[in-house]
Structure formats: C-alpha cells, structure tokens
Amino acid sequence: MKKPLGELALIERIRSEWAASGRGNHSRVRNVALGIGDDCAILRPPSGHELLVTTDFTLEGRHFRREWHPPESVGHRTLARGLSDLAAMGARPLAAFLSLALPAEMLATRAGQSWVKRFFTGLHALADQHQVPLAGGDTSESPCGLVLADIVLLGSAPAGRALRRSGGRPGDALYVTGELGGAAAELAAMELRSGKRQPTLSHQTGKDGPPGSVAHPQLFPDPRIPVGLALLRRRLATAAIDLSDGLSTDLAHLCRESGLGADVSVDALPIHPLARKDNAAPNRALSLALNGGEDYELLFAAPPTVKVPRSLAGIGITRIGSLVRGRSISLVDLDGRRSPLQPGGWEHFTKNSRITPAPCMTPPKSFVRP
Amino acid sequence: MKKPLGELALIERIRSEWAASGRGNHSRVRNVALGIGDDCAILRPPSGHELLVTTDFTLEGRHFRREWHPPESVGHRTLARGLSDLAAMGARPLAAFLSLALPAEMLATRAGQSWVKRFFTGLHALADQHQVPLAGGDTSESPCGLVLADIVLLGSAPAGRALRRSGGRPGDALYVTGELGGAAAELAAMELRSGKRQPTLSHQTGKDGPPGSVAHPQLFPDPRIPVGLALLRRRLATAAIDLSDGLSTDLAHLCRESGLGADVSVDALPIHPLARKDNAAPNRALSLALNGGEDYELLFAAPPTVKVPRSLAGIGITRIGSLVRGRSISLVDLDGRRSPLQPGGWEHFTKNSRITPAPCMTPPKSFVRP
Numbered sequence: 001m002k003k004p005l006g007e008l009a010l011i012e013r014i015r016s017e018w019a020a021s022g023r024g025n026h027s028r029v030r031n032v033a034l035g036i037g038d039d040c041a042i043l044r045p046p047s048g049h050e051l052l053v054t055t056d057f058t059l060e061g062r063h064f065r066r067e068w069h070p071p072e073s074v075g076h077r078t079l080a081r082g083l084s085d086l087a088a089m090g091a092r093p094l095a096a097f098l099s100l101a102l103p104a105e106m107l108a109t110r111a112g113q114s115w116v117k118r119f120f121t122g123l124h125a126l127a128d129q130h131q132v133p134l135a136g137g138d139t140s141e142s143p144c145g146l147v148l149a150d151i152v153l154l155g156s157a158p159a160g161r162a163l164r165r166s167g168g169r170p171g172d173a174l175y176v177t178g179e180l181g182g183a184a185a186e187l188a189a190m191e192l193r194s195g196k197r198q199p200t201l202s203h204q205t206g207k208d209g210p211p212g213s214v215a216h217p218q219l220f221p222d223p224r225i226p227v228g229l230a231l232l233r234r235r236l237a238t239a240a241i242d243l244s245d246g247l248s249t250d251l252a253h254l255c256r257e258s259g260l261g262a263d264v265s266v267d268a269l270p271i272h273p274l275a276r277k278d279n280a281a282p283n284r285a286l287s288l289a290l291n292g293g294e295d296y297e298l299l300f301a302a303p304p305t306v307k308v309p310r311s312l313a314g315i316g317i318t319r320i321g322s323l324v325r326g327r328s329i330s331l332v333d334l335d336g337r338r339s340p341l342q343p344g345g346w347e348h349f350t351k352n353s354r355i356t357p358a359p360c361m362t363p364p365k366s367f368v369r370p
Numbered sequence: 371m372k373k374p375l376g377e378l379a380l381i382e383r384i385r386s387e388w389a390a391s392g393r394g395n396h397s398r399v400r401n402v403a404l405g406i407g408d409d410c411a412i413l414r415p416p417s418g419h420e421l422l423v424t425t426d427f428t429l430e431g432r433h434f435r436r437e438w439h440p441p442e443s444v445g446h447r448t449l450a451r452g453l454s455d456l457a458a459m460g461a462r463p464l465a466a467f468l469s470l471a472l473p474a475e476m477l478a479t480r481a482g483q484s485w486v487k488r489f490f491t492g493l494h495a496l497a498d499q500h501q502v503p504l505a506g507g508d509t510s511e512s513p514c515g516l517v518l519a520d521i522v523l524l525g526s527a528p529a530g531r532a533l534r535r536s537g538g539r540p541g542d543a544l545y546v547t548g549e550l551g552g553a554a555a556e557l558a559a560m561e562l563r564s565g566k567r568q569p570t571l572s573h574q575t576g577k578d579g580p581p582g583s584v585a586h587p588q589l590f591p592d593p594r595i596p597v598g599l600a601l602l603r604r605r606l607a608t609a610a611i612d613l614s615d616g617l618s619t620d621l622a623h624l625c626r627e628s629g630l631g632a633d634v635s636v637d638a639l640p641i642h643p644l645a646r647k648d649n650a651a652p653n654r655a656l657s658l659a660l661n662g663g664e665d666y667e668l669l670f671a672a673p674p675t676v677k678v679p680r681s682l683a684g685i686g687i688t689r690i691g692s693l694v695r696g697r698s699i700s701l702v703d704l705d706g707r708r709s710p711l712q713p714g715g716w717e718h719f720t721k722n723s724r725i726t727p728a729p730c731m732t733p734p735k736s737f738v739r740p
Contacts, residue, residue: 033420037627038535039458039612040422040525045415050403052410053506055469055522061513062471088409099425099520101432136423143431144514150469152425152522155410165408242409257407 010107010116010139031094032135041136043095049156051094054085056153060146068190071115073219074147075122081244082153083130083223084296088242089162090232091155093130093225098123098137101148119147130225161232163300167239168258172301172323175308177224177315180247181285182217182272184292189274190218217272221296226313231300236308240300246293246345252329254299261328264321264341291344380477380486380509401464402505411506413465419526421464424455430516438560441485443589444517445492451614452523453500453593454666458612459532460602461525463500463595468493468507471518489517500595531602533670538609538628542671542693545678547594547685550617551655552587552642554662559644560588587642591666596683601670606678610670616663616715622699624669631698634691634711661714 034042045051058078060066069077079096086093106112127134132153142148224242231237241254247269255262266286272295275288301323302308311317321332330338404412415421428448430436439447449466456463476482497504502523512518594612601607611624617639625632636656642665645658671693672678681687691702700708 034532034534039455039610040424040461040523040532042459042527042532043421043423044529045421047417051413051415051421051524053413053465053467053522053524054410055467055506055508055520057469057471057508057510057518057520059471059510059513059518062510085409089412091410095423097423097425097522099427101427101429136425138425138427138520140427140429140432143429144516146514148427148429148518150425150427150508150520152423152467153410154421154423157412159414162404162410162412164404 010102032133035133035135036137041095041097043135043154045094045154045156048159050159050162052086052089052091052153052155052157052162054082054153056081056085056151058149058151060148066115066147068187068194069219070122071118072122072125073216074149075119075124076126076220078119078149078151079123079126079132079153080221080223080296082151083126083132083225084221084242084244086153086155087224087228088240088298089155089157089164090228090237090240091157091162092229093132094154094156095135096127096132096154097135097152099139099150099152100137101140101142103142103145103147105145106147126223130223157232163228163232163237163240165239165241165254165257166259167237168254168260168301168323169238169303170260170323170325171304172238173304173308173319174251174262174264174299174301174321174323175317175319176243176247176270176297176299177227177312177317178222178295178297179270179272179275179316180243180290180295180297181275181288181292183221183294183296184218184246184288185272185274185277186216186218187294188288217274217295221294223296224298224313224315227298227315227317230312231298236302236306237300238303240298243295243297243299244293246291246343247299248290248329248341249293249343249345250299251341252343254301255323255327255329258301258323260323261326261330262321262323262341263330263332263338266331266333268318268320270316270318270320287344290341293345380472402503405503405505406507411465411467413505413524415464415524415526418529420529420532422456422459422461422525422527422532423522424452425520425522426451426455428519428521430518436485436517438557438564439589440492441488442492442495443586444519445489445494446496446590448489448519448521449493449496449502449523450591450593450666452521453496453502453595454591454612454614456523456525457594457598458610458668459525459527459534460598460607460610461527461532462599463502464524464526465505466497466502466524467505467522469510469520469522470507471510471512473512473515473517475515476517496593500593527602533598533602533607533610535609535611535624535627536629537607538624538630538671538693539673540630540693540695541674542608543674543678543689544621544632544634544669544671544691544693545687545689546613546617546640546667546669547597547682547687548592548665548667549587549640549642549645549686550613550660550665550667551645551658551662553591553664553666554588554616554658555642555644555647556586556588557664558658587644587665591664593666594668594683594685597668597685597687600682601668606672606676607670608673610668613665613667613669614663616661616713617669618660618699618711619663619713619715620669621711622713624671625693625697625699628671628693630693631696631700632691632693632711633700633702633708636701636703638688638690640686640688640690657714660711663715 271289275285329341641659645655699711701711
C-alpha cells in the first residue's frame, strides 16, 4: 500500500506535471490568465470572437470499462468527447476543465496511482496535439468505486460564424468525414476478447505506431478540429454535428434542428475496415456504420453550388446524401428503393443502442461495493 | 410505472420548462447567443472583461444524501457551489452548465420523476435569484444508481480585477461574511434525525419563510455574489476565497497562495446560532465554525488602511484576524495565548473531516446495486 494521496496532493501533482511538461509554453496559454489553484480559472478569449462551451460525462460502466479500455484510452476519450463538440461548430479550443472522481482505494495502491498517471498521459497527449491547456476542474472521492469524469471544453469562433445544427437548407448536400462504424466494431471485438488479456498499447513509445482512429477508432478517436476550422474558414458548410451517438441518431438531430428531412445513399456510406471485417454478416457493417456511435467524425451540410474537396486537413470527405423538404429521413439504394432510417444510435436512459452494451448492468470486476 | 423518459425527452423538458418560466427574459440572457440543444452553447462575454470558469461535483453519497437532503436542496446546492466560487473572485455570473447522471429507475417511476422535477425547482429558484441562465450541459444514465451532478459556472469581471487567493499582504485584516458552522450543525442535526421523517420544506410557497442560509445553512446556503461584486467595485479586498471546506482549511489555502501566515482571534469568530445550540459542548461550536465547511461564506483580506463597512449587500462582515509574515497560522485568545490552527476541514480522499460524515461508507437506502 502506498500512502493515500489527498485531494491537494493530487491537484498539486496535476498542476506540476502539466507545467513541467512544457505545456505552459504553447500559444493557447496566453488565453489563460490564471489556471489551476484558485476558486476559478481566468480566461481571456480573443476579441471579436464568441465563446463556445460544452460539457461531457465519461463515466465508468457507462462510457468505458476499466478492464476493456486502457487508462490512456480513457484519458484520451474523456478529452476527445469535448473536442469533438468544438470541432462540430468549427471552433478553436481555448481551455479544458476536468472534474474527476476517483475511488479512494485507487489512490491508496501503486496499481491505482499508475492507472491515474496513465489516464493523464492519454489526456495530455491529445491536449498537446490540439494545444489545449487544462485550466482547472474539481476532484472528489467517487461515491461508488467507479471512475467518474466530466470534461468542459471552451473554444472560440469568429462572432456569428459558428456552425450550428440548425443551418441546413433544402437541397444541401450531406457529407461525412473519415469512415463510420469502426469505433463500435472495435468495441464489439473488445467485448469478444473480454476475459482474455487486456490489449497492451504502446501509447508513448509508438511501438505499434501512434494510436489513432485508423487502428483504434474506439480507443483513440480523432476529434476533427482541423476539419471544423477549415469548414468555417472556407465557408463551406451550412450546418454540422459530430457523430457521437451514431449517424442515424445524429442526422435526426441535425434534420430536426434544421426543420428538414434527408435522403442517404446507402451505397455511398464510407464504412471503416474494422466494421467490414466480418464477411459472414454483410448487414452488420451497415448497422455499425449507421447506429454504432462514438466515431466522432463530422456530419455536415453544404449548398449544392459549393465545391467540397475530397479531403480537408488530410481527412477524406464523402458525400452521403442530401437534405430534403419534409421530415422523412430515408435510406436510398442504387435502384432508388427507399426505406425509412430510424434513429438507432445511442440514447441514454432508454438503452436504445444495438451495439454498445449497457455496461452498468454488469459491473466491472474492479467494482468495489461502497 | 410511468413511461421511462429518454435523454432527448429529458433535455426537451429542461429546455421548455426553462423557457416557459420566463427565465429567457432576464438581462443576462443577452450574453447567451445559443443555449441548450446544439453541440456547444455560444456565449458573448461583455467586452473588456475576463472570463471566470469553475466546475464543481455534487455527488450523491459524497456531497448529499437523498434521504437527508430534499431534492430542492440538492438542486440549490449544486448551483450554489459554483456561484460561491464566482462570488469569491468578485465575478458576475454569466451562465451555468449542468452535467447530470440519473439512475434509470428514477426516470421510470412517478416518485423518481417528481424528484427530478423538484431538483430543478431548487436549481431554478437560485438561478433566477442570481439571473443565471442554464445554457447547456450533458445527461447520462448513472452507472451506479446514484445521482451524479457536475456544475460549470462562467462569470465575468473587469480585466485584471478578479479577487485571487494570492493577493494578500502582511498586515492585511481578515474578514468573513455572515456566520460560521451553521451548515455543519444542520447536517449533524439531520444525521441525528435520520430514520425519522424527512423534513418538509415549503420551498415554493414560502410557508416556512423563504429558504436561506439563516434557517437552513446546510440545505440552502446563500452564495455571496452581491458581497463579491461590492468588494470588487469598491476595491476593498486584496485576496478572497469562499468557505466551502471550512475556515481552517480555506484560510490555509489563502495563506499558502499569498505566501503568508495568519493570526485568528478565537473570540471574534461569528458563530451561527445553530452551531451554538448545544450548551453542553462549548468546544463543539468552535470546532463547527473552524472545520465544519459548506458555509459558503467569503473570507477576504483588506489593507489595514481600508475602512471595511460592518455590512455589505445586507450581509454582516466580521473582522477575525490578520495576515502575518511567515507561514504559521494561529488561534489567539483574549489573553494573547496562541495555539496553532491546523487545517481540519474537508479534504477529499483523506476523510480529513471531523464533522461531515463520509457518507459513501454507508450507502443511502435508495442505493441500488448496479
């Protein structure tokens, strides 16, 4: 047993590790006048810009499982969820805030402290990539033996320019970034492997190559910040949303907010190689792409007159359909046959997810009764 | 059993109830360009101001117990924690964001849905009082049958003027607002009463008078936003902190950040009537005042040349001591005898609290095993 780490010691460690790693040097820090350690952080957003704010839970047993997701992945995903929301609006990240509740026994053991250290390694690596300082947050003892995180991201965009869900117009073409269904496919593979050894990922050494959404779309999704910035700068998009809950559900959000329907070409959907692996179940790939969720790609609408390039910021862009008048959202095949596309992605409280298991029903082995 | 409420339905209910109540009309809403319902909220902070950000967990079994705290109190306290951090820096609240994880069974029953409704009644009442719009957040199913909340508060202060913990100077006088120890005393009384009927509080009708920190310092603490604004506007204070963890611990924070020690006159401490109730235990009142925590009063330092009024924004102000060179923090009695004042308030992970029980060790009756 190591000496238990108190809240002050934990805050001090986060603050000093953050400062020591040189993260205090990058340009975005000039927007943070006062970081960790006071009652509030103080930010100075760039003038002429609006401020964008998003908060996202990452709860053990709900958004990850400690025996499936390596700690670096949990840290990465915690930050990625917030960054992806900023990307969807074309915003530049300013600062992140983390509320983190840890089980008391975690801070009392070497293994537990190592888990926390590796969690921050994953979070810091993604923060460095996007030059986002961690400017504050809260810590608490978890009341139920589970790791509970809530991330807050603040970003900025030129006033009046942020991409909203509600901006779509009839006839706009619909596009997605990257490929779909990979995150759910990797999660399903992790579930199959469960009970076997946890995958080892050389996150720091890069022995398996740098982690990223191509090899590990579930563990290390890649928030599309550069694509969002390009969409905004080049005035390409009328509306956008990130694909966190699954294309079928997130498209329904965009359509509802824009007051429109949509036609989606089933054969145009870019399906992730991991989702296409199982040749014995051809419908599975489509289901993963439509309903899998957690891909953190962007879905956006662009006027038909706008020429959207085939890639933006190095990420492939695929046209998948268009916005139409009315409220119907349909899948259309090559022969023109239409079928309704029902929201089948993730919705909390109703367990309306076909892929992601409801892990809270089967507590992880590390669950300790309070 | 009522029909379970999905995440979308819950968000829609929060959004529509908020809009219907006229909360969209007050002045601060002009700072919110886009509220609940997109990937991010969009804020327009006043120009020439810095932005202040704070996040605070409110976790069942850690910060409240469902069988002790009425739901209106939980909603009130959730928001009060964040508002109090803004008050400590002299900031004006701009917007709140709430991440809320609820047990699935709560949304499936009439009693559970009533709990959620009353939680928002308490939160909204305090938000209205301080004209803070709820501009967004996240919802999730709780992974462990407990209510988990994280509040984010954004505020603004004229650039360079926010009150920091670090601004204290040797010789500055130390002041506190209101009275101390009441929150911990009321919590102890609630613990004694536990097993008996939950207190009924007529939060809406005002039958017992409006709830507030005088009658219910634990259930309905009063964040000192107007005092913080007055301190800033009248340039009275050099440093400030809110008393969330207890005077002994929070004073140590202020001293550490200012690089100073302090002398506290034990006889000057303003002790809440609830803490003074038990005449059989005279030391208990002092211990509650020094270490109880959750009073959400302000502690601030002011130069000895500054005349600090006896009340600010209607709240009594009491001089309790001064900042001194060195690192020692001492209690001083009327005869000049000194004893060291050790931080004895709340610190997470180490259970360094004498008053507040560690409720996570004894799960509430409503705890449902996942």
